[in-house]
Amino acid sequence: MHRLPLLACLLLLPLAGCGNDTSPSAPQPGQTAAAPQPLAQVPQQADADSHMPPKPGETRTFRDWVAGCDNGLACRAVALAPDDEIQPALMLTLDRAAGPGAVPTLQFIGQEERLPPLTISVDGTQLAKGGTAANGAVQFEGSDAERIASALGNGRRLTVTGSGGETIGAASLSGAAAALRWIDERQGRAGTSGALVARGNKADAAPAPALPVIRAAQARGEAALLDPARVAAMKREAGCETDRDLGRPQTKPLGDRTLVLLPCSSGAYNLMMAVFTVRDGKHTPAQFDAPSGMSEDGSPIQNVVDGSFENEVLTSFARGRGLGDCGIRQEFVWDGSRFRLSRQEEMPECRGSKVYLPTWRARVVR
Template identity: 90%
Template structure:
């Protein structure tokens, strides 16, 4: 339901703007359910497709912080900007993987690229100085990150300054303790010596869950030529806008068929593209194992938003508003029959952060 709520937000504000249980994928019609197997059976091959049905996890907001964990229990907490600050000068995120001994990482980002060294303080007490450059952010790890994480749950405000001592900005810690406690609970660390906030005397022994496996197939070949009559037919089937030119379709090789990303409708900053495949001179809607883009559950024709197909990965990025500080990012891979969700990140709060929360992840084997 959380995805539906976010998509409703995407649809209801100025044209795409915003402040299930199912049978196993490998079941065949008419098959009888397999009898329970003895425990001493040969384990499934590590790279065998697990045919898991994607179930992206929920996110949770605690005042000025939001948090999410994916199905592999990789968790992220993100500081949100004040409600009245559209483009904050400073943003803070904390990442922690599942499993014993996993150390948190703290990232400082902003509207301008920051370079180390930076100084981190909470309520006037200096906690760390330095950091390393990492994809436009400054990253703190090891003992520095552990000190920062421990202070987040006990302070009121975090401040960052540059190497000259000049203040860069501050972050509210209202809700940080609850967000980190939520991570402790999800990762099975509450009451252990490895918890971020909910510390106890028990050993930190909870292991990370295994990720579902997707066996993707090679998508080499040549894309078929799309004649105007076929493009017009696909537009009619998808109910695309016809009163303006949204650009030509993209045609990409997909092994024994061609992938077609058909510009279909658009808002202020989202271009919805209907997804078809062409094979043996016939086009059909592409099949997906999870709702894509702004598609509704059960929609016969799926779409991706500002989609592309590069390096054998189909991407979609549905923005909640033009800044890109809320929405849904998705990645899909082709298994020879349908597109499978391999990664999803979400940000339901339109409050400054362009760092999204992980909600689903699979291990892709090619």
């Protein structure tokens, strides 16, 4: 897994960009937010739990672009802001699902919400005008999206103007061709008529992989009350900070036990919460099938960062810096004995994007 380099970045380099800025000719492994999740075409499958260990996909940085794909080969490429532009005027993302005939979707996100129509140009040539509003972004689909995507790999600079002709922002296309070519290869489209960059004469026929299935247990009941002695014991076991008050533990019903999110330590913008369960008057560290939050592989007590448990989903968001433009977002579901990773998104580069790259996804059945 590529988790450790990104985790080291979160712990040691909170104010710097964290990924590898590599050239298209020799990419190296890289270490969620306005845009929706990428659409995924997946084959029909049974609802039985697949018990598949999570293996998040990798991310790659190509100069001013970064790309990532999850295990279902839903891929995303993101244009990065210049190193000296902390809050970019424009962010551009491209999503494409796996499977024959999947069409890319492009979204343009500004510091302020923009409404269509927008005009998209590459190196002064107008490619599309219009778009639809989508969660604070302007989205292009269909033939417009295909035309824009095709031009990204052959241009130097993309510009966006508003309905009155005003310039909204621009994005560097340095590295875009390599990022899209990498996505073509990951999705099995290189050399096919459906490739974004690496086009050929073969048919676009590679199927989308089936997603792993998690059968989640219902988290009902009543949460147990925690007495001060139990809270103190959990803090000792987790090695929590004791010289300041980090807040009260969160408790949530978890079927036949109680989930405890125990504030344990904090930095400038991350609150680490040790995760326990209480059952029959005893507390034990909660079990996970993947490292959570800023936990290291094999850690006996896992943590989540700024965690919560709502709608039967345990979340964690470990930021690389306070802006939230780099880090790891995770979602876990309870299967009756442990928490299972159901979604993970990452951004290894601290360069303006609050839209993260998908690296793991499971289908949750309740």
